[in-house]
Amino acid sequence: MKKSLVDYVVRRIIQFVILVFISTSIIFILPRLSTDTGPVEQAIGRVMSQGQYIDPQAVEQLRENLEITYGLKGNIFQQYFTFWGNFLRGDLGPSFAYFPTPVTELIFNSLPWTIGLLGITTILSWILGNWLGGIVGTNRNNKWSRTVEVIINGFRPIPHYILALVLLILFSHIFPVFPSGGAYSPGITPNFSWSFFLEVIKHAFLPALSLFILGIGGWFQGMRTLVSHIIQEDYVTYAKLTSIKKNEIFRGYILRNAMLPQVTGLALQIGMLFSGTLIVEIVFNYPGMGLLAYEAILRSDYNLIMGVTIFSILAVALGTLFIDLIYPLLDPRISYGE
């Protein structure tokens, strides 16, 4: 491979490692900034408030065990060291709400649902958004273009929670077309059959629809602006003059050049797309990481929240890395160096 390409890949991977390191350290420090009641005190407070008499020695023992569980034993440097030791071994501690299930197991159970929802909606909305944006950008004096634009842009500012709630109310409550939650009806065990697949699609439709509607706006608007600048470029005018077919101009000249900033945009948006997926999952009780985080909040499950946050950071950073690594395939200028 060309040296500049190897350079680029190596640089990106180093950036990835530094990024994960810094973000995880921030997540590590944040809870420890709270000087008053930490999670250990909160947990003990909950136990004590139940009214029974508990032997003081037992409380001390409880406190020590909780400190080990929450990774709060020792001074801050020892904690940091233990944390990374455990983390690199794949141990994020036991979940307090679903004791003693380890946090990693809970996360791995929910992760596929989130990735599936997020992945499919992102790909669909990105492709369709860009394609529609490109078409509207090139044929702007059409009445249809203006209508499509108004409709798509109309949904953009609405926060995820509100749109998801409105869709839930409309299509599950008022017109009971779709099921109101979960990934599949209770009582069915997941298997790889066709009927289960259909169940999943039926349940995932509304969440996916909310994410799709909200996602498509951004790509659409970005693409449209990009295209409206590109069609004024000289090479497009030249292509038109040499009577290359309109479709070919659209695909080869306009779309290909507008694609690059959109790919970068995708890499930058992954964090926000992830947050959006979480919110939608909570509204629809979809068993992904979002619901896991919500349950953790309700039950003050400290370890689980930390685990979910760290995992999300990892997932987002990995997604960004992946996109940055396929970037040279799309932009030949990178592999030829600067």
Added chain:
Amino acid sequence: MNFKDLFKKDLRFKIGLIIIVVIVVFSSFSFFSPIDPFSTYYAPVNRAPSLNYIFGTNSKGQDLFWMTSFAFRNSIIFGLITASISRIIALLVGTVSGYKGGKTDSILMIINDSFITLPVLLVMILVAMVFRRLPFFLLAVILAFFGWPWDARLFRSQILSLKERKLTYTARFSGMKTLEIIFKIYFPHLTPIFFSTFINNMIWSLGLEVTLSVLGLTSLQIPSIGTTIYWANQHQALILGIWWWLAIPIIGAILLFTSLYLVTISLNEYIDPRVRAQGGIS
């Protein structure tokens, strides 16, 4: 920037501005409210909107008209706080990074990128859980520390392009000091970005406020758009048929967000000088 022109020519700006003004006027009614927002059970419970109670009442016996006014006032102030503070941080970081370049730039941009890829919702959930029941407006300040990276890059790229232009060389060779150059020459170019990203940031922080409140992570006693929805959900408003308790904050929020968004995109198009010369994106 000629606002009167923009108002007359751009329909979106007109509609957006009018709706925002209506909402702001509505939320300022709360300053003249005859009731204390923290009191409960002073009105008959769960009454539908009528002449006596224009927005109806909720399960806690509160008059929704005044509560909604307080709610919008608090949410808007929340958004304003976050947007202002994060603008200042973004401006500082972007300017220093863009002007100094070199190592300072690299370090600042690495920190910047780490913040961009953080899934902010989760981090805020973690913060809110750990620091149990933060004061409402302190949350706004904390949020500001996560809302600057995107726009810091915008400021930085603007500074980078300004640095290479003749006006910088002229100023430097005429002996202007660095700080003078930044304040007197660059800032007028940065003001449009400042304002359009201000509103964008407001939209973002308002959305986050609604989400965090609905999850029950903010000061739930303080009326805001999000906490109203939270309490409506807690009291099973949907199932009990108290639709107005949910509908009013939701519709109001949609109006608020849409109007802010309309103002942003029309301002953005107006600011881009190429677009303005063409007479709008055409």
